[in-house]
Amino acid sequence: MHSRETVELFLLGIDDGMSTREASELAGIAHRTGKGWAAGALPHSYTGRPRARRGTMAATRGAEEDPVTEDERAAYEAAMTENMLLRAVLDDLKAEGCAPATMSNGRKTELGERLRAATGLPLREITAFLRISRSSYEYHRARLGRDRLAWLRPYVREAFGSCGRRGYRAVHATLRAHGVRVSEKVVRRVMREEGLTARRPRRRPYSSYAGEPSPAPPNLPLRPDGTHDFSAPAPNRLWATDITEFRLPGDAGKCYLSAVLDCFDGRPVAWSIGRSPDARLANSSLEAACAALAPGERPVVHSDRGGHYRWPGWVEVCRRFRLVRSMSRKGRSCDNARMEGFFGTLKSEFFHGRDWEGVDRDGFMVELHRWLLWFRSGRASESLGWRTPDENRRLLGYAV
Numbered sequence: 001m002h003s004r005e006t007v008e009l010f011l012l013g014i015d016d017g018m019s020t021r022e023a024s025e026l027a028g029i030a031h032r033t034g035k036g037w038a039a040g041a042l043p044h045s046y047t048g049r050p051r052a053r054r055g056t057m058a059a060t061r062g063a064e065e066d067p068v069t070e071d072e073r074a075a076y077e078a079a080m081t082e083n084m085l086l087r088a089v090l091d092d093l094k095a096e097g098c099a100p101a102t103m104s105n106g107r108k109t110e111l112g113e114r115l116r117a118a119t120g121l122p123l124r125e126i127t128a129f130l131r132i133s134r135s136s137y138e139y140h141r142a143r144l145g146r147d148r149l150a151w152l153r154p155y156v157r158e159a160f161g162s163c164g165r166r167g168y169r170a171v172h173a174t175l176r177a178h179g180v181r182v183s184e185k186v187v188r189r190v191m192r193e194e195g196l197t198a199r200r201p202r203r204r205p206y207s208s209y210a211g212e213p214s215p216a217p218p219n220l221p222l223r224p225d226g227t228h229d230f231s232a233p234a235p236n237r238l239w240a241t242d243i244t245e246f247r248l249p250g251d252a253g254k255c256y257l258s259a260v261l262d263c264f265d266g267r268p269v270a271w272s273i274g275r276s277p278d279a280r281l282a283n284s285s286l287e288a289a290c291a292a293l294a295p296g297e298r299p300v301v302h303s304d305r306g307g308h309y310r311w312p313g314w315v316e317v318c319r320r321f322r323l324v325r326s327m328s329r330k331g332r333s334c335d336n337a338r339m340e341g342f343f344g345t346l347k348s349e350f351f352h353g354r355d356w357e358g359v360d361r362d363g364f365m366v367e368l369h370r371w372l373l374w375f376r377s378g379r380a381s382e383s384l385g386w387r388t389p390d391e392n393r394r395l396l397g398y399a400v
Helices: 004-015 019-026 031-038 056-060 072-095 105-119 123-130 132-143 153-162 168-177 183-194 279-290 314-321 331-352 361-377 389-396
Strands: 238-247 254-260 265-272 299-305 324-327
Touching: 004 389, 019 031, 019 132, 072 299, 105 132, 105 254, 123 153, 168 183, 168 324, 238 265, 238 279, 238 331, 254 279, 254 331, 254 361, 265 279, 265 361, 265 389, 279 314, 331 361, 361 389
Parallel strands: 238 299, 299 324
Antiparallel strands: 238 254, 254 265
16 A cells, blocks of 8 residues: 555656656656556545646636635645645655655655755654654754764775775775775775775877788687687796886886786786887896796797887797797787786876876886886785785795
């Protein structure tokens, strides 16, 4: 059985220009029920005055009116008060997007304070309409404006900075690791209110493509169906490599990072940081990665079609350490998605959103090197069960 307030709220929604479906959702009823009410088939529990059809008002204007008794006047005033409150509720719910039946006492109190300001009615009529006791209303009103999450905000800000300025899932995992037990939704809400955003707009990335000077090796991670398999059953089976550019503010100039990533767990195997994307930068990172290989290990090293991966020095390093070369297709950044994802994480968590004004190029290189070391041993990843790459390898019995 539907209450009078539910019917009144539906009818007010219809009168206010809502569609039948919108008014039904507002009142918390089925759409089929709302269609029947809109056609005039109101429930028997509704004891309000029937809705006048169009054209009937003119016919009744000339009718003689009987004297109004005191009881009728009181009932009329009560109905007008309720109508005023229902219209105020309708306006408020449009803004809040909530149905009355789902409101807690705290939300009712917040609504009651807005209704008092909008209508000027005494508190007893507000509490009677909202069906909340005076004591509960006063209890929640005394707590309005109090930030119940004030204790959590410094923890979220600290976790956001310590986990590398990442998203709410990483912040939530960091909080849990330190014994702070809250839901992900609460963490996301606090981050939104505090302006802690992980993503930043990125500039056009650096490109090293220099044509097709020689035949390219096959694209080994490419499957027959066009997808890619960048997984590896163990460390040093499949590597990915690339070079990315950092543009520093002012006259600090640019610097470049050449990194080799292990596709087994996303751990940076080795890297080189320099002032230009030359052969020395690319070759030195690969040589540093090969220095950690155990006897008999011959990983596949996958790259894009950059010119430095076709230079004689790079090919010679691959031949000397018996590496298997693999190369992406032309103009397909998704073919090297593992490195693109790593650089995207690097830029969003380390570079973008930080003020590098006044930091020279050498100082930036030192900070970048520290971050890459921290990525290995300090950055927990959801894909690794919220463990760091080094922790994950030790747990699986691999040396780091």
